[in-house]
Amino acid sequence: MSAVPDHAAIEARDAADPLRHMRDRFVLPQGVIYLDGNSLGAAPKSAFAELDKAAREEWADGLIRSWNRAGWFELAEQLGDSVGRLIGAAAGETVVCDTTSVNIYKALHAALWLRPERSVIVAEGGSFPTDIYMAEGVAATRPGVTIRLEGVDAPAIEDLIDEQVAVVLVNHVNYKSGELCDMAALTRKAHEAGAVIIWDLCHSAGALPVDLDGANADFAVGCTYKYLNGGPGAPAFIYAAKRHHEHIRQPLTGWWGHAKPFAFEQGYQAGSGIRRFLCGTQPILSLRALKGALDVWDDVDMTLLRQKSIALTDLFIELVEARCSEYGVTLVGPREGARRGSQVSFAHQNAYEIMQALIDRGVIGDFRAPNVMRFGFTPLYVGYRDVWDAVAILHDILKTGSWKQERFAVRAAVT
Amino acid sequence: MSAVPDHAAIEARDAADPLRHMRDRFVLPQGVIYLDGNSLGAAPKSAFAELDKAAREEWADGLIRSWNRAGWFELAEQLGDSVGRLIGAAAGETVVCDTTSVNIYKALHAALWLRPERSVIVAEGGSFPTDIYMAEGVAATRPGVTIRLEGVDAPAIEDLIDEQVAVVLVNHVNYKSGELCDMAALTRKAHEAGAVIIWDLCHSAGALPVDLDGANADFAVGCTYKYLNGGPGAPAFIYAAKRHHEHIRQPLTGWWGHAKPFAFEQGYQAGSGIRRFLCGTQPILSLRALKGALDVWDDVDMTLLRQKSIALTDLFIELVEARCSEYGVTLVGPREGARRGSQVSFAHQNAYEIMQALIDRGVIGDFRAPNVMRFGFTPLYVGYRDVWDAVAILHDILKTGSWKQERFAVRAAVT
Structure with missing residues (x-):
């Protein structure tokens, strides 16, 4: 193992960072090291410009005319394509609408209708829970549909996939451990069955x-308010491979998904392509903030983004283990960069209080029950110096035991 | 019939209007008479203040901390109560979330689960279509559920309600004709069956x-972007009478409706009361604009609002019929103010072109296929002089035949 980098080496890394300039596209508060972009992304300046224009010009001045003139009707598909470019989707395969939970519901129904002779949904026991909850909701109205959970019904998800399974619902990166799943391999496994x-x-x-x-x-x-920086609760997205478009059927058949929404016909007739996943009128102001946030990505090389993400998270693990291991902090999730998302979690029996002390000192990560401190590293605005400083503060908190102060022990609803 | 009021009488009505000052709470563009608040409400100044605060202070500076500090988690219920005060709901009976279409879906499922031995949904053939489309979506996943449509299966909705009917889905005011339904009477009829x-x-x-x-x-x-002025596509609301709260079951069981959303439990456990209708994370920026818009209502006497609404719509009908009848314009919907919402529709075989000519002259209403010109009168910012001027312009367009210009004949997707 190489020697832990020193301060000069860290400064040199920031100076050489090809994404360094992207930081200027964001508003970042003074005195804060923000390692929670995996929960709520920081605000891109361009989001404010879009929001102001949408509210003060288009709504206030354009009024109803803006649905056509300002392109509000096309936003869901337009933003879908912007997201699509970041997730390997062709144009017309992605739409931005509703919430992740609602979109899971639509996708599960669509999948079950694609496999009418099958009745099993496979999901992960360690999933962010809404995925499982939505599967329960789907099963509640479709007679005979059952759910198999990885970690409950079998240790590995692969062991649950057989010829009874209609659909596998799986997270690409685990919300708590940061573990990255092999998308190509698991997709192949599902298709083989x-x-x-x-x-x-x-x-x-x-x-x-x-x-x-x-x-x-x-x-x-997926959601757009984490690494895509679309703003609090920004609408989610849903993707369907083009080969399925003609066969998409889902029960949230609202007027926005109709083939002719303004013909006001009495019977539902599904629109074409990915529009079949649209349902009701979308929140335009939130969508426009997201539009501003997505504009930032036009200038981002995703290969450089991934390199920096791994470098940041590797550095964080290296520094924490070198300086904080003696205080009972242990890595959760993969050590190998290639198997990790852009986040790192460490366990400690007093994780909650330590995270509160960190936030008090301006290092914002989050706590996940029962004992996990979770740190997200958004390569667009987190630098190597941020990692260095965050670990220095964590080390100080652990060394001095300042997290033991009573004010850090009151558990809030969320951190 | 009394003489048509003259200009001086109109000025006197505005001067005596107890809601006249409310107009100053809105941004209204110069040169526009806005009679489409029933499609998209005008922008209240207080909505901008909330939006700016939410974006620039709470998101950009507060970041993830704002979920607790700025009360984002409570917004859905807080705004629900603000809406609730305007619709005769007690505190805790209303929540703001998702879209009207998605909320119809939840309510229909909840109603069907309240009446498990019944299988018929009754709806109106002349409903805004998304209500019917969502009923189709519900029926598609619940075996045996069927839909009866007023106007298709029987002329009157009352004739469709019998002991097989689980739920009646009905509009309080028809979107096209403006006809107001007797809520107490039809509710009683449904309950008797x-x-x-x-x-x-x-x-x-x-x-x-x-x-x-x-x-x-x-x-x-219901939606919040029409007479509640919450902004384009602002999130919708859903209400349930308190007596049903313990029994509410609906399939969109996302993490926001969980009893303990931050315990990240593996199984869904419904939260209490109206929270059972929550599903996924809501668009906070749009919600905050809505919050600003709802603050306006603290100073509104709903009895005065209704009086002014009837006076405005009565005046509009009176003036149009006195000046424009000879050009083939005929009233659609009720003549009696007590049976009317806050909108008036007139039919004309060239309704589309005439509406385009009106919009071109700054009088914004909308067109509904095949032949209806629809005018909404929001008592908070529409005055008697607006009605007078709008009719003068309509009369001029009809008299001169200026609507026959080719540029008004191109049908856009929406008007």
């Missing part, structure tokens, strides 16, 4: 190169 | 006093 696969990209879209078309994926969903 | 009723309040919330609790309604849904 005749099943359809849905990829949840919440923790990989914008964090690393994703190649849905290349992996021959069927469906995908 | 043992059915549950869902009220779609899209065209009545904020347009007139609504009394869901007083009418003993079961569920209601």
